Amino acid sequence: MPRITDNPAESRYEIFTDEGALAGFSTYTRRDDHLVFWTTEISAGFEGHNLGGALVRGALEDIRARGLKVVPRCPYVLEYLERHLEFDGLRA
Template identity: 40%
Template sequence: MSSLVEDNPAKRRFEILVDDALAGFAAYEQPQGEVLVFTHTEVDPRFQNMGVGAELIRRTLDQVRERGGRVVPQCRFMAGFIDRHPEYSALVTDQP
């Protein structure tokens, strides 16, 4: 199973493609400078319980970090992931 995570600014979301199929996304509000406010994560039922959501969040946060950005994790799934992976906590801000 090969996956790719890409930002889709037109839809304001990071998308994960698994074997070229859209498997899920992490949606964000209109960017405020370098800060992205993530509001919702969704994984297609066909790809649930396969680690796709965690892979989506991990690779999304890696890309935000590479850009020098910050996140406001309003989405419970992303917030929970960051709680379990404190190496990403420096990316969190409460300033949109």
């Protein structure tokens, strides 16, 4: 199972493979009580394994647990939110 972590020093959520390789990330800017997501990238060689979806889901679950909101400027995060209504209340 991939591991998703928040890396505030780099302003991004990261996804790591079971072997510990960085497979991708989703960048954000923190603004008060919300995060503005800008881009989501999965590295070549890791595409096609639904890691982008796992990354965004993990980030949104963490954001919800922390009581924060999301501004989806990243098209992938926006599309994910539109398809997964369980995160509907997270939009700022």
